[in-house]
Amino acid sequence: MMKAFTLSNLCWLSLLALVACSDAQDQAAPAATATHASSAASSASAHSTSSTTTLAIPHIPAIVIPDFIGVTEQQLQFEQAMPVALKNVAGIKVYPARCDQQQLINSNGSISQYSSDHATQINQQGVLSVNKDGSGTSTDANMTMEVQADGSGTVVSKSSDDASGITLTVNADGSGTYVGPEGTMTIDGQGGGTWVGKLGSITINADGSGTWTGEQEVVEIQANGAGNWTGSQMQTNLGDGTGTVGPDEKPVKMAPWPLVPKVGKLPLLNKLHMPGQVCGYIISLDDQVLFDFDQAQIRADAANILKQLATALKQINAAGIEIRGHTDSKGSDAYNQTLSENRAQAVLKALQQQTPLNNIQAHGFGESLPVVPNEVDGKDSPSNRQLNRRVEIFVRTS
Incomplete structure (x- = not known):
């Protein structure tokens, strides 16, 4: 009789995959390994070892916050000082820079709006809107996320096939719902929940009672340890130390069945965050503006561009100027490092020759x-590589 009971307990262990989504104090449960109940029931009755398969835990999608920042007064002054001809040169961009603990944070410069308590960015990757309290929305080609200041919110992870998409709703008390490849889960935040998916239909209540309906098995456990098992086995536990087995309901001694482990809470969503402090602006120059392919010597027709840049920079009261060379990922790390250093030094020398800075x-x-991936969907992206081959002039204003 005890072997039969152990099976019913294993049926409930399948739902512990939900506990993997709980907070640290709810994760004292064993690792989530699901035993297919129908085959395990047959194995239990035959006194043989059951086969087990690992159940994939539905992970919450990672939230990647795009870069964004606001425009400073110093940047506006610099742009006004730039000659009109220079503004029309393809491959030259000016955008705000932000710093975290005095370190420049890489940015792509696609800014829509920024203030002390709200920021919005719209670019090719999607739309981000975030408030000072950490609430906001983020939408891109793969995910739509809305989060509140208390950590509640929704995440919709899209996919090329509808079967592998995920919709997650999290409430501030740890309750919520999950709809995805593992099925449909509802968690009440108090230790109970339901799961309709690969293992059938499972309901767990906060008092330790619950039911499971599989392909061939139906198991019910009540809060006092009583219950029924119908399928490959026929058992009734009366919860008072007795029960019956078999279709003829033969009376036997039977200890009350242990209660079902509680379901953990869903973790709160990570808040969005405001960017670092505005610390200046960046002038980005496409490598084709300044150099021939794979070379570090300034092109003859680029001399006038750098002359105009130097004149405009001279009119700005900057706390510091840094020339930053960047390459794509073609070639070895060492080669690209040397090329980027040589190009940065070449620009520095050319600017200083025009006017001392x-x-x-x-x-x-x-x-x-x-600034963008060199490969997209596992394929080389020449247009993205071109964006990564650049020289940046970081003008620190604070």
Whole structure:
């Protein structure tokens, strides 16, 4: 009789996959390994070892916050100082920069709006709107997310096939719903929940009672340890130390069945966050504007561009200027590092020859700081690589 009971307990362990989505104090439960109940029931009655399969835990999608920042007064002054001809040169962009603990944060410069308590960004990747309290929305090609300041919210993870998409709703008390490849889950935040999916239909109540309906099995456990098992086995537990087995309901001694483990809470969603402090602006120059392919010597027709840049920079009271060379990922790390350093030094030298600039230095970063992926969906992206091959002039204003 005890072997038969152990099976019913294992049926409930399948729902512990939900506990993997709970907070740290709810994760004292064993690792979520599901035993297919119908085959396990047959194995239990035959006194043989049951086969087990690992159940994929439905992970919450990672939230990647795009870069965004606001425009400073100093940047506007610089743009006004730029000659009109320079503004029309393809491959030259000016956008705000932000710093975190005095370190420049890489940015793509696609800014829509920024204030002290709200920011909005719209670019090719999607739309981001975030408030100072951490609430906001984020939408891109793969995910739509809305989060409140208390950590509640919704996540819709899209996919090429509808079967693998995920919709997650989380409430502030840890309750919520999950709809995805693992099925449909509802969690009440008090230890109970339901799961309709690969293992059938499971209901767990906060008092430890519950039911499971599988392909061939039906198991019910009440809060006092009584219950029924119908399928490959016929058992009734009366909860008082007795019960019956078999279709003829033969009376036997039977200890009350242990209660079903409680379901953990869903973790709250990570809040969105405001960006670092505005610290200046970046002038980004496509490598084709300044250099021939794979070269570090300034092109003859680029001399006038750098002359105009130097004149405009001279009119700005900058706390510091840094020339930053970048490459794509073609070639070795060492080669790209050297190329980026040589190009940064070449721009620095050309600017200084036009007009002396104070507090200016040059650094190369090789391929380490791309603004966009060099590959998209596993395929090389020439247009993205072109965006990554650039020289940036970081003008620090604070």
